[in-house]
Amino acid sequence: MTIESTNPATGTVVDTFEDDSGADRDERIERAAETFPEWRTTPIERRQQLLAAAGEVLRENSEEYATLMTEEMGKPIDQSRSEVEKCAWVCDYYAEHAAEFLADEPVAGEPDAETKVVYQPLGPILAIMPWNFPFWQVFRFAAPNLTAGNVGVLKHASNVPGCARAIEDVFREAGYPDGAFSSLLIDSDEIDAVLEDDRIAGVTLTGSDGAGRAVAETAGNELTKTVLELGGSDPFVVLDDAPMEKTVETAVQARLINNGQSCIAAKRFIVHTDVYDEFLDRFVDEMDAQVVGDPMDEKTDIGPQAREDLMDDLHEQVEETIDRGGDLELGGEPMDRDGAYYPPTVITDPLEDSPADQEEVFGPVATVFEVSDEERAIEKANDTRFGLGASVWTADLDRGERVARRFESGLAFVNELVKSDPRLPFGGVKDSGYGRELARAGIREFVNAKTIWVQHEAGEETEMVE
Incomplete structure (x- = not known):
């Protein structure tokens, strides 16, 4: 064969x-x-x-x-x-x-x-x-x-x-x-x-x-x-004192690297209410500005999903999440072109038992949650059966490390996206x-x-x- x-x-x-x-x-x-x-x-x-x-x-x-x-x-x-x-x-x-x-x-x-x-x-x-x-x-x-x-x-x-x-x-x-x-x-x-x-x-x-x-x-x-x-459903926690320009720039990269198909990609964006509107507006704009196209073109930011069936599975997760109450801010439909192309997609306020909240979403789809304070942000970050990576964004590095220590994850980053490095152990906990x-x-x-x-x-x- x-x-x-x-x-x-x-x-x-x-x-x-x-x-x-x-x-x-x-x-x-x-x-x-x-x-x-x-x-x-x-x-x-x-x-x-x-x-x-x-x-x-x-x-x-x-x-x-x-x-x-x-x-x-x-x-x-x-x-x-x-x-x-x-x-x-x-x-x-x-x-x-x-x-x-x-x-x-x-x-x-x-x-x-x-x-x-x-x-x-x-x-x-x-x-x-x-x-x-x-x-x-x-x-x-x-x-x-x-x-x-x-x-x-x-x-x-x-x-x-x-x-x-x-x-x-x-x-x-x-x-x-x-x-x-x-x-x-x-x-x-x-x-x-x-x-x-x-x-x-x-x-x-x-x-x-x-x-x-x-x-x-x-x-x-x-x-x-x-x-x-x-794999995982990594949280990206944005606290009220986060350096917004760098935070948004990295958030887009953390979600879309490798066409969004990475186990350590940021998938759930958990944002303090004081900066939620600013983050969401800038995040959606930056996601929308990404160039989707031929992966052999040097100007392309996002190529196709690896297989047609994987794109179909991703779209089912998006549709079910929206049908059950999530708000679609950007994207949400396979692109009308040859190839398995799915656009950058942003969903806000998905229900807690929806696919985008409970499952690993393996593609360029981000979910954004609004939380009232730091404690609630940590609770939401840990409210998943996965425990691979997590990151937190804040101007106070001591505060960032304190939050990072409370993440239920194998990897925890402060003011940096989650990544693997030959010099550091890599792996997860829970599922x-x-x-x-x-x-x-x-x-x-x-x-x-x-x-x-x-x-x-x-x-x-x-x-x-x-």
Whole structure:
């Protein structure tokens, strides 16, 4: 069977690929399992060198990879270029810091024993990745985990098969051994068979909470370690002393980045009543000023939604929210043009049980809530089953940090949009998942933190070595 890659801006086929048969799937997993013993014993300095080389491959082919992303899922070309550069950055980061993060840690214990914690890789790790950041999501997983000594098996989203194969080529060109990183072009209904394979030592998924529950259930039956990053409905809290010009400018960017299709995009704008009218007027004007068009055009701010069916789902959420009492301030209808284009949309005062209030709205749709005071703003921000990111805007940074500490989220920002950074742990709480990616915490998710106890002769004290 063939897999078609379709350009959501035009509906034309970008490329076709043969999917992996059951035999192909098994062969790739077996190759990963056979590669692991040698790869895990490769000195970490060599693994870091190869990761740095992968970063160089990304930079050398940036325009090719950026164009591929834009053609397959529709993000504006400039954002695709930035995504390639961010992938190279995460390679640079772990190429510099991985050995430090995984170094043996002496631990004080008995005076006549040497005790330490060592960090050892687990084996083949399955990564189930989404289409919205088709390079970044994969490299966010691969850079730390391959450098820790694991091998990677990728099951990418079905609408970005070209990106999946291109990423496999990046590691090959960088000099990684065959089997260190491989991609499976398989249907989603085959994932359980991979999860149940005893050669798979761990699984990480970025996707919907429904997909996360299904994967966690199957992996749990196998006692396989999981990390889940499951999206969110991030609040963007505007307090009465917010610096309005910067707040509105960032609010638009935070909602519309990646055509509005980001798990950490600001989705619920919670605004203090004293500045509500000013914020709403300026926000609607700025949203309306964004250029919707061909994602290959440098002047475009918003491209198409990644698939026609995703746009249809988004529109259903908008229609139901409005039917149940929300006020439409801007947009609200698919655009009358070829491609899966949905305009910037603003809804005010949605009912508490409406889709735009309770569900993740994955597209350029913002909901705006008016609240009477800071306490009510915090309550509304936390009134969601999700808990990925949150931000607060205020002229008083102490006040901002106090509010940020009260958000029920894995990430909390003051006077900045929510974003991922290789230097900081990334992940959520509640229905946004568990586990962490990036930084020191991320590279230690899929390793065995093993205690080593070396007993010396009685009375022989040991010297702890840093």
